[in-house]
Amino acid sequence: MKILQKRVSGESKLSICGVSLSVYSDIQGMRVSTTSPATSFLAFQGIITCRSWRILRCIGVILDVSAQLTAKATILKKLKRYGISGILSYGLLNTAYYLTTFLLVWFYVAPSPAKMGYFAAVERFLKVMAMVWAGSQVTKLVRAGGALALAPFVDRGLSWFTVKFKFESEGKAFMALVGVCFGLAFILFLVVTLLWA
Numbered sequence: 001m002k003i004l005q006k007r008v009s010g011e012s013k014l015s016i017c018g019v020s021l022s023v024y025s026d027i028q029g030m031r032v033s034t035t036s037p038a039t040s041f042l043a044f045q046g047i048i049t050c051r052s053w054r055i056l057r058c059i060g061v062i063l064d065v066s067a068q069l070t071a072k073a074t075i076l077k078k079l080k081r082y083g084i085s086g087i088l089s090y091g092l093l094n095t096a097y098y099l100t101t102f103l104l105v106w107f108y109v110a111p112s113p114a115k116m117g118y119f120a121a122v123e124r125f126l127k128v129m130a131m132v133w134a135g136s137q138v139t140k141l142v143r144a145g146g147a148l149a150l151a152p153f154v155d156r157g158l159s160w161f162t163v164k165f166k167f168e169s170e171g172k173a174f175m176a177l178v179g180v181c182f183g184l185a186f187i188l189f190l191v192v193t194l195l196w197a
Contacts, residue, residue: 075144084174085155090147092154094136095181097143099188101132106192114196121197125189 079086105128112124136143158170158177167173 075141075148079144079148079151082151082155084170085158086147086151088158088174088177089151089154090144091178091181093143093147093150095185097136097139098132099185101135102128102189103192105131112196116196118197121193124196125193 079090082089110128110131116124158173161167161177162170162173165173165176167176
């Protein structure tokens with residue numbers, strides 16, 4: 001059995017998204033151990049600086065985001081098979097998310113006393129919506145999956161709604177439901193903001 005010991009110290013560069021980052025490492029005890037031509041391994045023992053760990057974490061985040069984007073693209077592709085029913089399913093879940101999360105953040109997560117004035121109320125509304133939007137980016141994949149699961153039921157519901165209220169086509173029924181969602185959200189946001197003004 002042959003053992004080779006070597007000390008390696010230096011600087012290397014890693015480019016992420018066009019930005020060059022320096023990686024400093026101090027690797028001690030590089031050992032190459034061979035027992036036979038068929039089996040060999042290379043073991044590294046060393047100290048990786050804090051900057052190197054940050055770079056590794058960045059790489060992990062990038063890979064995780066890439067995997068989420070791929071999964072989301074797959075789900076959205078499946079949703080397109082349902083046509084306007086798939087879009088409506090996603091829209092209904094979005095409406096439910098924004099209304100529910102807005103009320104939770106306004107009343108429980110970041111509560112504030114009423115009668116704050118119109119400008120302060122509008123400023124508070126914008127801050128709350130920023131928090132809600134940030135949460136929507138985190139839960140986007142979950143909502144897309146939920147929309148895909150609900151799409152068959154929404155498809156049947158849209159057909160029933162079209163016949164029940166005598167719309168000429170499902171497209172017009174779809175537009176009516178979209179208008180209801182936007183109108184409901186607008187009224188709720190406006191009323192809550194004005195009550196605190």
